[in-house]
Amino acid sequence: MAAQQGVPTSPLRALEEALGMGSAAGGDASDMAEGTYYLEQVTITEPSEDDYEYEEIPDDNFSIPEGEEDLAKAIQMVQEQDTDTQILEQKTVLPSKHVVPEVIEDFLCNFLIKMGMTRTLDCFQSEWYELIQKGVTKLKEVGDVPDVYTQNMVLENENRNLKKDLKHWKQAADKAREDLLKTQKERDFHRMHHKRVIQEKNKLINELKGMKLHYASYEPTIRVLLEKHHTLLRQKMLTSMERDRAVEQVKRLSKQLKHIGKGYLEHGEQLGIDHAGRGEFVPEGPTQRGLREAREQYKSKIRMKDNRKDSEFPTDMQPSPDLCLPTGNDSPAKFDYQLSTIFRLHDLPVSCILMHPSKDMLISCSEDRLWKAVELPKGNVLLTGTGHTDWLSNCCFHPSGNMLATSSGDTTVKLWNMTSGNCTLTFEGHKHAVWSCTWHSCGDFVASSSLDTTSKIWDVNSERCRYTLYGHTDSVNSIEFFPCSNTLLTASADKSLSIWDARTGKCEQSLYGHMHSINDATFTPKGHMIASCDSCGVTKLWDFRKLLPIVSIDVGPSPGNEVNFDSSGRVLAQASGSGVIHLLDLQSGQIYKLVGHENEAHTVVFSHDGESLFSGGCDGTVRVWT
Numbered sequence: 001m002a003a004q005q006g007v008p009t010s011p012l013r014a015l016e017e018a019l020g021m022g023s024a025a026g027g028d029a030s031d032m033a034e035g036t037y038y039l040e041q042v043t044i045t046e047p048s049e050d051d052y053e054y055e056e057i058p059d060d061n062f063s064i065p066e067g068e069e070d071l072a073k074a075i076q077m078v079q080e081q082d083t084d085t086q087i088l089e090q091k092t093v094l095p096s097k098h099v100v101p102e103v104i105e106d107f108l109c110n111f112l113i114k115m116g117m118t119r120t121l122d123c124f125q126s127e128w129y130e131l132i133q134k135g136v137t138k139l140k141e142v143g144d145v146p147d148v149y150t151q152n153m154v155l156e157n158e159n160r161n162l163k164k165d166l167k168h169w170k171q172a173a174d175k176a177r178e179d180l181l182k183t184q185k186e187r188d189f190h191r192m193h194h195k196r197v198i199q200e201k202n203k204l205i206n207e208l209k210g211m212k213l214h215y216a217s218y219e220p221t222i223r224v225l226l227e228k229h230h231t232l233l234r235q236k237m238l239t240s241m242e243r244d245r246a247v248e249q250v251k252r253l254s255k256q257l258k259h260i261g262k263g264y265l266e267h268g269e270q271l272g273i274d275h276a277g278r279g280e281f282v283p284e285g286p287t288q289r290g291l292r293e294a295r296e297q298y299k300s301k302i303r304m305k306d307n308r309k310d311s312e313f314p315t316d317m318q319p320s321p322d323l324c325l326p327t328g329n330d331s332p333a334k335f336d337y338q339l340s341t342i343f344r345l346h347d348l349p350v351s352c353i354l355m356h357p358s359k360d361m362l363i364s365c366s367e368d369r370l371w372k373a374v375e376l377p378k379g380n381v382l383l384t385g386t387g388h389t390d391w392l393s394n395c396c397f398h399p400s401g402n403m404l405a406t407s408s409g410d411t412t413v414k415l416w417n418m419t420s421g422n423c424t425l426t427f428e429g430h431k432h433a434v435w436s437c438t439w440h441s442c443g444d445f446v447a448s449s450s451l452d453t454t455s456k457i458w459d460v461n462s463e464r465c466r467y468t469l470y471g472h473t474d475s476v477n478s479i480e481f482f483p484c485s486n487t488l489l490t491a492s493a494d495k496s497l498s499i500w501d502a503r504t505g506k507c508e509q510s511l512y513g514h515m516h517s518i519n520d521a522t523f524t525p526k527g528h529m530i531a532s533c534d535s536c537g538v539t540k541l542w543d544f545r546k547l548l549p550i551v552s553i554d555v556g557p558s559p560g561n562e563v564n565f566d567s568s569g570r571v572l573a574q575a576s577g578s579g580v581i582h583l584l585d586l587q588s589g590q591i592y593k594l595v596g597h598e599n600e601a602h603t604v605v606f607s608h609d610g611e612s613l614f615s616g617g618c619d620g621t622v623r624v625w626t
Contacts, residue, residue, distance in 0.1 A: 311444035311461045313486050313503045333570045335583050337613050337625035339596040343379040345372050350616030352394045353603045357401040362605075362614060364622055367391035371406055373418070374622070383421040387414060394436040399443050407434035413448045413458065427458045429465050435477050441484045445502065449476035455490055457502055467505030471498060478520045482544075483527045491521035491532055497542070513540055513549050520562045524569040531572050533560030539574055539584070555582050555591065566606040573613065575601040581615055581625075596623055 105128060112121040131137040346366035354363040360376040371392055373383035390409035397404055403424070404416040413434055415425040432451035439446055445466070449455045455469040455476050474493035481488055481502070488500040495518060497511040514534045521532040523544070530542040537556025542549055558578035565572055572584040579597035581604055584590075597617045604615045613625035 309462065310464075310466065311442075311459050313445070314442050333566070333568065333585060333587075334610055335571070335585065335592045337583075337594055339594075339623055340626045341377070341379065341624040343374060343622040343624070344620065345374065345381070345622055346370065346620035348391070348620055349600075349602060349618035350620060350622060351392055351602055353605045353614050353616045353622060354395050354397060355605055355607060355614075357397055357399065359401065362622075363395055363397075363404060364616060365392035365395050365406060366620065368620075369408075371395060371404070371416075373421075377624070383418070385416050385421055385423070387423045388412070390433070393434060396438050396446075398439055399441055403443075405437045405439060405446050407437040407448055409433040411450070413437050413446060415446070415460070425460070425463060427456075427463075427465070429456055429468075430454070435475065436479045438480045438488075440481050440486075440502070447479050447481065447488055447502070449479035449490055451475045453492075455479055455488070455500075457488075457505065467502070469500055469505055469507070471507045471510075472496070474517070477518060478522075480522055482523055483525070485527075489521055489523065489530065491518040493517035495534070497521055497530070497532060499547070509547055511542060511547060511549075513552070514538065519560060522563055522565065524565050525567060526569055529569070531563045531565065533563045533574055535559040537576060539563060539572070539582075541572075541586075551589075553584060553591070561601065562603045564605050566610045567608055568610060571606075571610075573604045573606065575604040575615060577601075579617065581613070594625060596625070 108124060109121065112118075112124065128137070343364075345364050346368050348367040350364055350366050352363075352365040354365075356362065361382065362374050362376060363371055364374060365371045369386070369388045369391060371385040372381050374380065375382050385404075385406070388406065388408040388410055393407050393409060395404055395406045402418055404418055406414050406416065408414070411428065411430045411432060411434060413427040414423050415427075416422065417424050427446070427448070430448065430450040430452055434448050434450045437446060437448045444460050446458045446460060447455060448458065453470075453472050453474060453476060455472075456465050457467045457469070458464070459466045469488075469490070472490065472492040472494050476490050476492045478491040479488060486502040487508075488502050490498045490500065492498070495512070495514045495516060497518065498507050499509040499511075500506065501508055511530075514532065516534040516536045516538070518532050518534050521530060523530055528544055529550070530544050531539065532542070533539045537554060537558050537560050539553045539555065539560055540549055541551050541553075555574065555576065558576045558580075560574050560576055562575045563572060570586050572586060574582040574584070576582060577600045579595070579599055579601050581594035581597075581601060583592040583594065585592070594613070594615075597615065598619060600618045601615050602617060604613065606613055611626065615623050615625070617623070
């Protein structure tokens with residue numbers, strides 16, 4: 001152990017140094033020691049005969065002598081003790097030790113201990129400390145030994161730090177090299193891209209020059225064609241004027257011929273002129289008599305048609321349970337329908353199914369230009385209606401059930417007698433296909449909607465169009481009279497619903513909310529709510545009294561082709577383009593599915609008692625669900 005110069009060394013100090021218990025010179029002993037220290041047996045020499053003077057250690061736990069007790073001194077003493085205790089409890093930071101170089105005796109002792117030379121160490125310590133005690137050897141004259149091991153450790157630490165720095169800089173150099181390579185690659189890529197853009201630019205410039213030359217070569221041809229076009233327009237105008245003059249001349253001549261023919265026939269019938277022109281009476285043959293009767297019948301029919309008056313729209317209509325509203329069903333709503341029967345009625349898709357107001361009979365319309373009346377539940381065909389020249393789109397019963405109205409792609413609406421199955425009246429006036437038709441509750445009016453963006457109200461008695469409803473900007477796909485009123489509901493491909501007054505032919509209100517073309521719309525049996533479906537399968541319910549939407553149900557993406565309520569108004573059925581029939585419980589909001597169609601389902605309708613459901617598909621069949 002190192003000893004400060006000029007300080008006498010006691011035998012205890014010498015023993016500590018011999019055993020290696022002192023602190024190593026030059027800093028931390030744990031960092032500087034090369035080996036492990038072991039306790040070895042040490043022979044302690046006998047103490048010298050010199051007297052050693054010990055200092056007295058004062059006793060801190062003194063007491064105040066009797067007779068000198070003072071309260072102020074006692075309080076001061078307690079405060080001092082308290083202050084000393086606080087100072088001791090505080091964390092004291094000791095100053096760093098001064099690095100003391102290793103003396104020669106410590107160097108020799110440490111060397112002998114490391115080499116395991118214990119006997120030599122004993123002899124050295126005996127002679128060394130004996131010489132020091134006798135005063136023969138002085139520590140100041142011996143001097144210090146350079147701490148080679150400490151210097152080696154310092155050098156090793158510096159070497160280690162330098163290696164760490166070298167590794168760090170190598171990593172930084174590698175990263176910089178990678179960044180450089182990446183930057184070079186990006187530079188090369190952008191350079192190639194720039195060259196390619198320049199090439200494309202030059203190519204476009206060349207093509208543009210070629211197009212300009214090509215266009216310049218077409219300019220003379222375009223001028224010649226424009227001149228020919230103007231010439232043809234002038235010729236067309238002249239031809240149309242000549243045609244109009246010819247048409248007017250033909251009409252004038254036809255009128256003259258009619259007047260001449262009428263005067264000749266009347267004069268001939270009165271005089272009985274024969275073919276030779278003699279004024280003698282000649283009896284009529286059967287052919288002349290038949291012709292005369294046909295003329296008279298035709299004339300009387302024309303007179304009757306001219307004398308017919310337009311029907312009046314009812315002003316105070318009271319709901320009739322027999323004609324207007326179906327009988328309500330108080331039983332719980334039914335959703336557990338199962339496919340029971342399939343009626344194969346048509347060769348082409350079924351477009352509409354309709355229940356008779358009072359009989360167990362349904363009507364099915366198809367794209368094969370036919371409608372059929374089918375007896376339930378057997379499915380026997382009672383009547384077949386033929387007369388349309390194109391597909392049938394919709395049908396509707398007269399409130400009494402004695403007549404049927406059908407709409408078709410041939411732009412006509414026909415009325416049929418349900419007793420004989422014959423067509424009694426045809427309404428013509430639409431420019432394009434008619435999508436839907438509906439009867440007024442009084443039975444005197446029929447309304448139709450068409451692809452030509454208009455709807456028409458037809459008077460059955462005067463056999464003419466009373467009003468044409470303008471307002472939609474796209475095809476009007478559905479039309480229906482509000483029960484027992486003069487209000488009409490139309491649904492259009494322009495994504496809107498419109499409410500019309502049939503007495504004036506004016507639009508009273510439009511409802512917006514659908515994002516796609518509306519395919520169908522209908523009232524509840526009580527008329528307080530409207531249901532509509534669009535081409536993306538979204539079904540909306542509207543409050544007809546407030547004219548506001550209630551709820552929107554998305555069962556898409558397949559289109560919803562038709563919606564219908566049951567007689568109670570609590571269940572809504574939707575025919576989907578996916579072939580699924582969706583049933584919506586209006587009380588709970590739950591949706592049920594009926595799967596049975598192999599292809600698209602076009603139409604769906606409930607029976608009056610709600611026990612059965614009928615659906616038509618594109619395979620020409622009508623499916624019965626019970």
